[in-house]
Amino acid sequence: MTESTKALSDVGVSIWLDDLSRERIETGNLQELIETRDVVGVTTNPSIFAAALANGERYAARLAELKGEGADVHEVIRALTTEDVAAACDIFQPIYAATSGIDGRVSIEVSPNLAFDTEGTVAEAKELHERVAKENVLIKIPATKQGLEAIAATIGAGISVNVTLIFSLDRYRDVINAYLTGLERAQQAGHDLSTIHSVASFFVSRVDTEIDKRLDAIGTEEATALKSKAGVANARLAYGVWQEAFSSERAQTLLAAGANAQRALWASTGVKDPSLPDTLYVTELAAPETVNTMPEKTLEALADHGVVTGDEITANVESAQGVLDAVEAQGVSYVEVTELLEREGVDKFIASWDELVETVRGQLAQAGGAA
Template structure:
């Protein structure tokens, strides 16, 4: 029986894991997924770290040491997350070397509360780049409008960037332009462009969740027929824009100087509606030069029963545009949908970060008191 994961990689998709924890590192789970499931990268976010640090006792030893030093919660959080990401970079280093830096990447996100502060985002990105100190690191920067200049500045400064929380096609256009600006500035200062990398993370399934809810309120036969079509259509039209970018004279000039394209990355690829196939946001978005970052459950579902069609993107551009034309005629406001998703996405990551920092502060105080009683 053919291995669907091999088929995906043969067709040009890089398979990344959307998860990281100390337990996954210590147990060898990450190394096993790299060896047996063709995982060539890792993405993280505040929600992932919040889940990891509040489950089990894998972080207890490091938390005890931080508590003994009197480290504040915000700095402790940075120490814990960069430790995990540095270790994951080491696990993926061979992949990075074998693929000449294309894959083997691990992403860590700037504090999401800084998403609307350009200068603070740049400073945080520089600090994380220095702390992790691995060439296969990606700094995740949200694609909020204030994040766009930060993307350009970081790339110009030699920092590889994963642009996250992209929902709209117009915002993706702005992200690609920020990438080009950054690479052009890096070239002007004499940087080796071949060492710089970037991905643009398009969040997929959440668009269906929001659009389907609006279609359900409309309730007509056509509305029901359009359920579950918006997310794939959005991603396919994004890939069409990527193809236009890499055919542009502006990109060709950078490519001639050694630059590599900013690859589209499909994020939020677990299926939220149980009525949909659990592999749909993977097997229906396969094309050369894309990345798909999956939770482990989705990864194993694809490995177990994924069926990869001959062409799931380029043959569907016209159909994808028709989906949005029909949605517009039904009164679905695309701009309102994607702005709502961006705002909710940033707010959710902020809430996870704040919750984790508060929990960590409580844990550090309790750990410090426990250590004091033992002295």
């Protein structure tokens, strides 16, 4: 590992890679990142799989085999993606064992078309869990209002969950409540609470992108001075929410019974504005018991020139509220922005999923016959 990645890990941040492909698995690249970049987990989403399958010759033979078995496009996608996740789970198994299940995790997401379908999400979460058949898989469920009950039900069934697409503090509180509710159900059902884990993926850079656009439109000196500060402030406040929630009597009772705290995961950590430091959403969000999932470009920037100075959140939670208050005072609605980002997040994943379907349909056609 590099000096910077080691320093980040030493703060208590788990470094996860926000990418996966059969090429990474089969060439040994994923194992190399574990050894040289201190990567201890992986997250995936429809966009990542769309890119992997569109550009991956390594899928061709398996795709042809599945077609020969009569699999349709959706069955092919399910087979290829769950096989990749299962293979990655095997690579991370030693880390999973060494950390008692905290790290060594690989995430796979339910279909984004189910984002507003509670029962459909629960059914697919269980199916994915059974299909991957690895203890260290995390099932990703979006934090829509309909997703909250799905999160509680899935956790209640003893399945570990990565809650994704969290933008607002209020929704984050709802997510924590859903996790605790799920643990209580799991306990009543006789599940071993120590085997259930969860992370809550709080998106960072997209908050800045949308708020900065609105601040630019305002155009005042005061508005411009607030640019690129809301994303970090929002995440720091989320960490404060996490500290408060898991100090509660309800959470402490579950922890005493063997449950694990649901960790905050910083997602969308690639910098969108080229004028910003490319490690901004990593070094400024270093804090104990967190996860930072990074695209490879951000990971390499951290390894090359990232400066990690320690815990940058705990002492700055209180001041972070002042940043969001100042943004609101400029006429930028926090509620409006976060609600928009959630809707757009679901739409983007659906678009990526549709792109994936069309890509695989085309590949099946090229292999001969109809999809």
